[in-house]
Amino acid sequence: MKQRWIVGLFFLLLLMLAGGLKADATGNWEFSWMIKNADFENVNIAEYGRNAGQPNVWYVNQDGVEAWATSNPSGNIEVWQNGNGEHVPAFSGTNFIELNSDGPGPVYQDIKTVPGSTLKWSFAHRGRNGSDVAELLIGAPDNPLPIVTAEDGTVWNTYSGTYVVPAGQTMTRLTFNPVSTSHGNLTIGNFLDDVNLYIDVAGAQLGDYVWYDTNGDGIQNDGEPPAANVQVELYTKNNVLVKTETTNDIGAYLFTGLLAGEYHVKFINPDPSRYTFTKQKVGDENTDSDPDKNGNATANLASIRDFNATIDAGLTTIGSVIIHKVDQDKKLADAKFAVQDSAGTTVASGTTNEDGTVQIDGLTPGNYSIQETAAPTGYELSQARTPFTITYGQTAPVELTVTNQLKTGTLIIHKTNTKNQDLENATFEVFDEKNQSIAKIVTNKSGTATLNGLLPGSYYVKEREAPDGYQLKSDSIPFTIPFNPTTPVTLTVQNTVVPANNPVTPDKPQPKPATPVIVTPTITPVTVTPNTTADKLPETGDRSADVAQLLGLALLATSLLLTRRK
Structure with missing residues (x-):
C-alpha cells in the first residue's frame, strides 16, 4: 500500500484507527498513533496464504499481512482465526497471530x-499450550531496545507502557520477539x-503536513520529500495571530491547546522566486493541499477536544514558457495565447x-499545451496545439515558436x-507580380470563375480563351489582394461578339462562314466567217479595227430602228 510521508507526523494522527480516541485518567485525550492493522484483521489469505494443518490456521506471506513484516526465514506470518482446531479465541476481532510460525522470527x-x-x-x-514468553522491543x-517481557499461560493478558522518542529518531520499530515456549518447540x-x-x-489541536510536490499534481505521493x-x-x-509554528524534519506542524472556533492558517512560502503552493483541494482531505496560491487556508475546531489533522500544504517549483510569434522571419505582436x-x-x-x-510564469510541474486564441491583424488563426512540459526545479524557460500565415484573399x-x-x-x-503563372480558371454557367488562397500582393489576369462567338480580350487586367482581406476582389470582364451580317442585331453571334465555292465560267469560242463577196481592201493595217467599225454601225442601226417604233 502507498504510504504518505505524513504518516509519521506526531500531531497529524492522520491515519487514526476507528475508535482510537479516548480520555485517560489525567483528562487528556488519547489518539491512536499511526499503528496499522493493530489486530491483524487485514490479511489476504486467498492470494498469499496456505493452510497450516488445521482449520482456520494459515501460513501467510508477509506481503499479505498489511503493515507487518517478519524476519522468519520463510517470510511467513502464522495467522489464526476464530473457529480454529484448538478453540483459541481472538482477543480483538476474529484474527490473531502466533509468533512462533513455521520458523522462529520476530x-x-x-x-x-x-x-x-x-x-x-x-x-x-497468550500462551498456546502453557507458559510462553515473548518480549517487546x-x-x-x-x-531496537527491550521494553517489556510478557509471560503468559493459556489466558490473554494485556501489557501497556510509555515510550519517549529519542532525538533524531523519525522512524521507530515495534518488534515482538518469541523468546521461549512451554514445550520448547520454537514453531x-x-x-x-x-x-x-x-x-x-x-x-x-490543529495541524498536518507540508511537503514538496515534485510532480505538481497536488497529491501527496510516495517518495515526495x-x-x-x-x-x-x-x-x-x-485575523488575530494566535501562534506560530515551524515544520519539523518530517514536515510536521501542530498547534495545541486551542479553543473551539474558526481559524485561518497561513503557510509562509520559503522562497517565492522558486516555489509556489501546488494545486488546491485535489483528491481527498488526507492527501490534498489546502492553501491557495498565497498560502492561505481555513480550518474549524468544533470543540476543545477536537483534533483537525487535515490542513496539508504542498510546495512545488515554478517554471515559465516563452512563446515567439513569427511570420517566417517577421516578429508579430498582439497574438493572444x-x-x-x-x-x-x-x-x-x-x-x-x-x-x-510573451513570457508566461508561475507554471507548476506538469504537461501543458498552448493554443492561439487571437491572431495578429491580417493573419490566420493557428489551429495547432503546441505541447510542452514544465519539470520540477526548472531553471530556464521552455521556448516555443509559433508561425502564422497571412490571411489570403479571393x-x-x-x-x-x-x-x-x-x-x-x-x-x-x-499571374503574380513576378509574371509567374499561378492558375487558370474557367467561368461557369453563372459567368463566374473563382480563385482562392491568394496572398496579399499585386496580380494580373489575361483572357486565354473567349466564349464561342465572342472576341478575345487581349489586354491584361491588374488587381490587388489587400493586407487583411475581408471581401473577395471582383473583376467584371465584358466580351463583344464577332461582327454579324445582320446590322439590326449586332450582338447576335456571327455564325462561322461557310467554305467558299469557286465557280469556273465556261467560255464558248465565237467563229467569225469573213464576207467573200465584198471588195477586198488592201491589207495595209490591223483588221481588228475594221471589225470594230462594223460592230459600231450595227449598233447605230439598231438604235434608230427602236426610235422609230416608239
Missing part, C-alpha cells in the same frame, strides 16, 4: 515518529493480538509584445457580354 512494524514525543503502547499476549530499526507458541500506540493531547523549517501561522477568523493543462483547463494566458514574444471574375448576360467557358490565366 514480527515487527515501522512507524514514523517525531523526536521528543511520548507514545503509549499496549498489546495482548522499541527503537530505531537498526537498534509452536506465543499468541499476539491488539497492538496499539496512543499519544496524549491536551485541548483542541517533507518540507522542513516552513513557518506556519495560526490566526483567528478575525491560452496555456492549458493536461485536463484542457486554461491556467494562464498572454499576448505577444512588439518583439513578438478573386472572382464575372464574365458578361455588352448586354450584361453571363458568359461561360471563358478561360483566364492569373
Whole structure:
C-alpha cells in the first residue's frame, strides 16, 4: 500500500484507527498513533496464504499481512482465526497471530515518529499450550531496545507502557520477539493480538503536513520529500495571530491547546522566486493541499477536544514558457495565447509584445499545451496545439515558436457580354507580380470563375480563351489582394461578339462562314466567217479595227430602228 510521508507526523494522527480516541485518567485525550492493522484483521489469505494443518490456521506471506513484516526465514506470518482446531479465541476481532510460525522470527512494524514525543503502547499476549514468553522491543530499526517481557499461560493478558522518542529518531520499530515456549518447540507458541500506540493531547489541536510536490499534481505521493523549517501561522477568523509554528524534519506542524472556533492558517512560502503552493483541494482531505496560491487556508475546531489533522500544504517549483510569434522571419505582436493543462483547463494566458514574444510564469510541474486564441491583424488563426512540459526545479524557460500565415484573399471574375448576360467557358490565366503563372480558371454557367488562397500582393489576369462567338480580350487586367482581406476582389470582364451580317442585331453571334465555292465560267469560242463577196481592201493595217467599225454601225442601226417604233 502507498504510504504518505505524513504518516509519521506526531500531531497529524492522520491515519487514526476507528475508535482510537479516548480520555485517560489525567483528562487528556488519547489518539491512536499511526499503528496499522493493530489486530491483524487485514490479511489476504486467498492470494498469499496456505493452510497450516488445521482449520482456520494459515501460513501467510508477509506481503499479505498489511503493515507487518517478519524476519522468519520463510517470510511467513502464522495467522489464526476464530473457529480454529484448538478453540483459541481472538482477543480483538476474529484474527490473531502466533509468533512462533513455521520458523522462529520476530514480527515487527515501522512507524514514523517525531523526536521528543511520548507514545503509549499496549498489546495482548497468550500462551498456546502453557507458559510462553515473548518480549517487546522499541527503537530505531537498526537498534531496537527491550521494553517489556510478557509471560503468559493459556489466558490473554494485556501489557501497556510509555515510550519517549529519542532525538533524531523519525522512524521507530515495534518488534515482538518469541523468546521461549512451554514445550520448547520454537514453531509452536506465543499468541499476539491488539497492538496499539496512543499519544496524549491536551485541548483542541490543529495541524498536518507540508511537503514538496515534485510532480505538481497536488497529491501527496510516495517518495515526495517533507518540507522542513516552513513557518506556519495560526490566526483567528478575525485575523488575530494566535501562534506560530515551524515544520519539523518530517514536515510536521501542530498547534495545541486551542479553543473551539474558526481559524485561518497561513503557510509562509520559503522562497517565492522558486516555489509556489501546488494545486488546491485535489483528491481527498488526507492527501490534498489546502492553501491557495498565497498560502492561505481555513480550518474549524468544533470543540476543545477536537483534533483537525487535515490542513496539508504542498510546495512545488515554478517554471515559465516563452512563446515567439513569427511570420517566417517577421516578429508579430498582439497574438493572444491560452496555456492549458493536461485536463484542457486554461491556467494562464498572454499576448505577444512588439518583439513578438510573451513570457508566461508561475507554471507548476506538469504537461501543458498552448493554443492561439487571437491572431495578429491580417493573419490566420493557428489551429495547432503546441505541447510542452514544465519539470520540477526548472531553471530556464521552455521556448516555443509559433508561425502564422497571412490571411489570403479571393478573386472572382464575372464574365458578361455588352448586354450584361453571363458568359461561360471563358478561360483566364492569373499571374503574380513576378509574371509567374499561378492558375487558370474557367467561368461557369453563372459567368463566374473563382480563385482562392491568394496572398496579399499585386496580380494580373489575361483572357486565354473567349466564349464561342465572342472576341478575345487581349489586354491584361491588374488587381490587388489587400493586407487583411475581408471581401473577395471582383473583376467584371465584358466580351463583344464577332461582327454579324445582320446590322439590326449586332450582338447576335456571327455564325462561322461557310467554305467558299469557286465557280469556273465556261467560255464558248465565237467563229467569225469573213464576207467573200465584198471588195477586198488592201491589207495595209490591223483588221481588228475594221471589225470594230462594223460592230459600231450595227449598233447605230439598231438604235434608230427602236426610235422609230416608239
